[in-house]
Amino acid sequence: MKAAASRRSLPLVLAAAAVAIEWARTLGMGVAPLAAGAAGGALLLALAAGSAPERLGLAPGRWGPRLIGAAALTVVLLLPAAVRWTGAMPLSGWFAVVAAVIAIGEEVAYRGVLFAALEEVWGGAVAVVGSAAAFALAHALSHPVAFLPAVFAAGLVLGVWRWLARDLVAPIAAHFLADFCL
Amino acid sequence: MTLRRALLGAAAAGYCVAAWAVAPGFFDGFAPPEPYRWEHPPPSVKNNPGPPLAGHATFKVASNGQVDPGSVFTGETQPQASASFLPGSFPPPSNGVVSLDIKPEASGYPDPTGLTCATNIYLFSSSAALQKDAVVTLRYSDAVPAPSDIYRAPQSGGGWTKLGSTGANAPFYIAVRTTQLGYFAACYETSSVASAAGTRVGGNQTLPIIVALGILLVVLGGIPLAFLRRRAAAEEPSTWPPRTGGRRPGSGTGGASRGSRRGR
Numbered sequence: 001m002k003a004a005a006s007r008r009s010l011p012l013v014l015a016a017a018a019v020a021i022e023w024a025r026t027l028g029m030g031v032a033p034l035a036a037g038a039a040g041g042a043l044l045l046a047l048a049a050g051s052a053p054e055r056l057g058l059a060p061g062r063w064g065p066r067l068i069g070a071a072a073l074t075v076v077l078l079l080p081a082a083v084r085w086t087g088a089m090p091l092s093g094w095f096a097v098v099a100a101v102i103a104i105g106e107e108v109a110y111r112g113v114l115f116a117a118l119e120e121v122w123g124g125a126v127a128v129v130g131s132a133a134a135f136a137l138a139h140a141l142s143h144p145v146a147f148l149p150a151v152f153a154a155g156l157v158l159g160v161w162r163w164l165a166r167d168l169v170a171p172i173a174a175h176f177l178a179d180f181c182l
Numbered sequence: 183m184t185l186r187r188a189l190l191g192a193a194a195a196g197y198c199v200a201a202w203a204v205a206p207g208f209f210d211g212f213a214p215p216e217p218y219r220w221e222h223p224p225p226s227v228k229n230n231p232g233p234p235l236a237g238h239a240t241f242k243v244a245s246n247g248q249v250d251p252g253s254v255f256t257g258e259t260q261p262q263a264s265a266s267f268l269p270g271s272f273p274p275p276s277n278g279v280v281s282l283d284i285k286p287e288a289s290g291y292p293d294p295t296g297l298t299c300a301t302n303i304y305l306f307s308s309s310a311a312l313q314k315d316a317v318v319t320l321r322y323s324d325a326v327p328a329p330s331d332i333y334r335a336p337q338s339g340g341g342w343t344k345l346g347s348t349g350a351n352a353p354f355y356i357a358v359r360t361t362q363l364g365y366f367a368a369c370y371e372t373s374s375v376a377s378a379a380g381t382r383v384g385g386n387q388t389l390p391i392i393v394a395l396g397i398l399l400v401v402l403g404g405i406p407l408a409f410l411r412r413r414a415a416a417e418e419p420s421t422w423p424p425r426t427g428g429r430r431p432g433s434g435t436g437g438a439s440r441g442s443r444r445g446r
Contacts, residue, residue, distance in 0.1 A: 064407055071399040074392065076194045080201035082393040147204050153197035160193045164186045181389045 011117040015134040017047060018109045022138035025102075029142075037098035044105030048113045056112035057168030066169045069161060073174035076157055078181060096180055103176035110135045110155065111162045111171050119163075128159035154178075216260050218323035221288050221302045227325050234262055234286035234302050241267070241280045249274060249310075254282045256304075262286075263304045263366070266317045272310040281309045291365045292335040294342050299369040300329040305337065306363040317348070319357040320368045329368035332358040337365065 025040025053059050110131045118127035132155030139151045158171040219234040220227060235257035241250045248270040255261035263284050272280045286302045294303070300322035322329055333342045342365075345358045356368045 064403070068400055068403045068407055071396040071403070075396040075400065076197060077201075078389060078393050078396075080198055082389050083202075150197070150200040150204055153193070153200035157190075157193045157197045160190050164190060177392060181392060 008121050011114060011121060011130065014047060014109075014114045014117050015130070018044060018114060019134055019138045021047075021109075022106075023141050026142040034094050034098055038101050041098070041101030041103075041105035044102075044109035048108045051113055051116065055116045056108060057115075057162055057166055058112070062167070065165070066167055069165060069167065069170035070173035073158065073161060073170055074177045077154060077174055077178040081181070099179040100176050103179050104172055106135070106138075107158070107168060107172040107175050110138075111158055112168050115159065115162055124163045128156060128163050131159050131162075132156045216258065218321070218325065219258060219262065219302075220323070221286050224326055227323070234258070236286065237261070237263065237284040239282050241272070241282070243274045243278045244269075247274055249280050254284055256284050256286070260321060262302065262321045263306075264319045265306055265363075266319075267312075268314050268316075271312060271314040271316060272308065273313055275310050279309075283307050287365065292339065292341060294333065294335075294367065294369060296372055297333060297342060297367075297369040298327070298372045299333075299367045300326045301368045303365055303367045305365050307337065308363055312361065312363055315359045315361055316363070317357055318360055318366050319355055320366065321355050322368050324354055327370065328354075329356055330370040332356060332366060332368050334360060334362065335365040336362070342367075342369075 021040055021043045025036050025043075028036030028040070048056060114134060115127045115131045118130045122130075132152050135155035136148050136152035139148060143151060158175065162168055162171055217229070217231045218227075219232050220230045221234055223230040237254050237256040239252060239254035241252050244250050249267075249272045251267055251269045251271070253264055253266040255264040263286075265282065265284065267282075283306075285305045285307075287305050291303050291305070301320045304320070306318065318332060320332060331347050332345045334345050335342045345360055348357050348359060360366075
């Protein structure tokens with residue numbers, strides 16, 4: 001009984017921790033962008049400590065479909081911006097490295113460990129919506145409210161792929177490329 | 183399988199609609215810039231949040247006889263123009279204080295013929311002549327093509343000179359070192375749109391190229407992959423996506439893992 005209650009509360013604890021880390025990162029980036037970004041990404045990654053790669057969608061193999069999936073997700077994420085492209089410069093130098101750390105950290109935290117915890121308790125559909133909601137909430141401090149539906153919708157796209165393909169490699173790659181370009 | 187594709191397609195379509203409602207679209211990792219305040223908004227900018235703000239700072243002479251180092255910023259939350267100065271950038275003035283001003287200019291500056299600017303034109307002025315390099319940083323709008331360089335024109339009159347760029351310390355910022363103050367703006371040559379390079383509009387074409395490569399990869403890689411999967415499916419049940427439990431994702435409430443975990 002106690003174990004079941006503990007398992008049910010785990011997703012909430014994970015979501016709260018991930019959102020708290022993101023909010024702290026956002027506040028810290030106003031002072032030291034590179035250090036706070038890197039530290040925030042690393043802390044998000046740490047949430048997955050002890051999880052098996054298979055549980056996170058990171059089991060090796062099936063690289064062909066994953067590559068195609070990464071390309072397709074990247075196209076979807078970047079399409080609205082590409083259509084009205086204004087030539088903004090992509091991130092350079094250490095900003096690109098930090099963007100990679102943040103993208104990997106966010107995917108592992110939201111679509112990896114939080115998704116797995118939600119799915120184990122309430123199923124895949126709740127995991128998709130719940131991880132996307134936490135992902136959007138995490139951006140509440142850094143983004144104007146008008147941006148949050150797009151962030152939530154991006155979380156849904158990446159979450160649906162994670163659910164249907166049992167894969168996190170493609171969302172990580174697509175998320176990084178989207179961050180890098182925008 | 184059809185339900186899965188429909189679900190993924192619906193999520194993708196929903197995202198495109200949501201992202202289209204805000205420019206530039208998916209924006210993550212770093213916060214989106216606040217809307218740029220234009221003195222003369224370009225036609226593509228429909229909602230100008232207000233006129234750009236000015237900046238002012240004073241620098242005192244330190245005990246070592248040198249003018250203190252420091253920076254001056256315009257008044258926006260994310261300053262649209264700033265300048266940083268080293269110790270001794272100015273000769274010690276008789277009154278012991280050097281004042282610096284940044285003013286967005288609506289008129290009176292040399293016509294930037296042949297240039298398309300992604301920023302306002304700012305007049306950087308000081309009460310003493312600059313004698314060391316200063317760093318001028320400009321934030322540019324995300325609603326127009328990105329600039330390639332910072333240009334300067336003297337306050338006393340004359341044409342615009344390309345200073346180049348020392349890169350950016352954050353997205354949508356461009357900086358340059360300068361030995362003189364005056365009018366500054368971040369621009370690109372208007373003719374570069376149709377230049378021989380053909381691919382350079384303002385900053386670069388990274389995003390369209392990545393999207394085009396992604397589409398190419400999906401089409402060229404996806405078709406053979408689908409063909410191979412169909413052939414494999416004829417021989418044995420599909421193993422991609424992997425199925426980890428008794429319930430298939432997308433076939434109802436609950437996921438694959440849920441089914442398998444319940445069985446334990």
